[in-house]
Amino acid sequence: MAEPVIDTAVPASGALPWIEILEWGQALLSGGLILTGTFFVLAGAIGVLRMPDFFTRIHAAGMTDTMGAEFILLGLVVQAGFTQLSLKLLLVAFFLFVTSPTATHAIAHAAHLSGLKPRLGRYQAPDLEDIGKGDRS
Amino acid sequence: MKYALILAVTLAGYWLTLSGYLHEPLILFFGAVSVAFAVGLAARMKILDSETVPYLNTAKTLTYFIWLFREVVKANMAVIKAVLSPELKISPSMIMVPTRQDTDIGRTMFANSITLTPGTVSVDVTEDGILVHALLSEMANPDDFMDMGERSGWSVGESSKSDEAS
Numbered sequence: 001m002a003e004p005v006i007d008t009a010v011p012a013s014g015a016l017p018w019i020e021i022l023e024w025g026q027a028l029l030s031g032g033l034i035l036t037g038t039f040f041v042l043a044g045a046i047g048v049l050r051m052p053d054f055f056t057r058i059h060a061a062g063m064t065d066t067m068g069a070e071f072i073l074l075g076l077v078v079q080a081g082f083t084q085l086s087l088k089l090l091l092v093a094f095f096l097f098v099t100s101p102t103a104t105h106a107i108a109h110a111a112h113l114s115g116l117k118p119r120l121g122r123y124q125a126p127d128l129e130d131i132g133k134g135d136r137s
Numbered sequence: 138m139k140y141a142l143i144l145a146v147t148l149a150g151y152w153l154t155l156s157g158y159l160h161e162p163l164i165l166f167f168g169a170v171s172v173a174f175a176v177g178l179a180a181r182m183k184i185l186d187s188e189t190v191p192y193l194n195t196a197k198t199l200t201y202f203i204w205l206f207r208e209v210v211k212a213n214m215a216v217i218k219a220v221l222s223p224e225l226k227i228s229p230s231m232i233m234v235p236t237r238q239d240t241d242i243g244r245t246m247f248a249n250s251i252t253l254t255p256g257t258v259s260v261d262v263t264e265d266g267i268l269v270h271a272l273l274s275e276m277a278n279p280d281d282f283m284d285m286g287e288r289s290g291w292s293v294g295e296s297s298k299s300d301e302a303s
Contacts, residue, residue, distance in 0.1 A: 040213065040217070043217050043220055043221060044220075046220060046221065047216070047220035050220060050225055051220075051225075051227075053229075055229060055258070055260075055270045056227060056229055056272055058258050058270075059216060059255055059256055059257075059258065059272040060216070060220055062252070062253075062255050062258065063213060063216055063217065063220075063255045066209050066213065066253055066255060067209065067210070067213045067255075070206075084154065084157045087154050088154065088155065091151075091154065091155075097202065097253070098249070100253070101248075101249040101250075101252035101253040102249060102252075104252050104258060105248060105249070105252045105258070105259055105260075108252075108258045108259070108260045108270065109260060109261060111260075112260045112261055112268070118229055118231060118270055119229060120229050120230055120231065121228065121229070121230075122226075122227075122228045123225070123226075123227050123228065123229065124224050124225060124226060125223070125224055125225035
């Protein structure tokens with residue numbers, strides 16, 4: 001009677017570390033993906049603040065809804081594993097992939113139609129000293 | 138008829154993904170009725186064609202999305218470098234990119250791909266081309282868009298233009 005107990009106990013204890021390693025890998029992978037996404041969202045926010053005019057700001061904002069959102073969603077998919085939830089998350093990622101450029105285009109097109117002229121040519125951030133002197137063009 | 142069937146299968150898959158009711162006959166029956174109703178409406182509105190039901194090319198579209206995602210990652214690196222550099226070296230420019238797609242959905246795909254790629258935004262879509270605003274002047278080269286345009290046309294089932302153009 002004791003033998004089957006040992007039989008089931010040995011493979012279970014042999015398999016357990018692997019499951020644990022997989023769970024750790026899953027957590028690390030999803031954490032890494034989410035962190036990457038957050039980094040892009042942050043960079044996009046910084047870009048929106050630093051860019052000189054409307055059209056250039058759109059580019060920075062676009063970064064958040066491509067890399068930012070997609071990487072965070074991928075991280076959540078890894079977290080959810082092979083479930084219905086991750087299918088739904090993939091659907092969300094797909095819809096974002098399709099709808100966010102449409103929205104961006106709508107904004108840019110509206111600005112273009114209403115006659116907003118983009119600032120063209122080379123641009124460099126002004127020096128801090130120049131801003132201090134009051135030249136804020 | 139073919140498109141009605143494709144639409145029904147797609148809607149059923151979509152419904153099942155969102156609801157997850159695989160073992161409840163009553164709810165499944167309601168789902169089936171909803172799918173039939175939606176397909177019936179679409180048929181009555183006569184919008185069942187390759188443009189509204191573009192799922193025949195799903196494999197091609199997904200292949201294209203994977204390629205596009207790689208492009209997006211590459212372009213993101215360039216934009217992020219420009220944004221985070223202390224001098225903020227950018228050179229905004231506007232260019233006209235010619236479109237060679239024959240279908241509206243192909244052109245939409247192309248314009249959306251341009252917008253999705255960070256650093257380039259399609260500002261206006263006209264008959265002869267797409268007006269593109271680029272953040273860096275090195276991104277504003279019409280020839281670089283040709284490859285993307287061809288691929289986005291291909292992804293929605295258009296035949297390749299390369300033999301026609303040469």
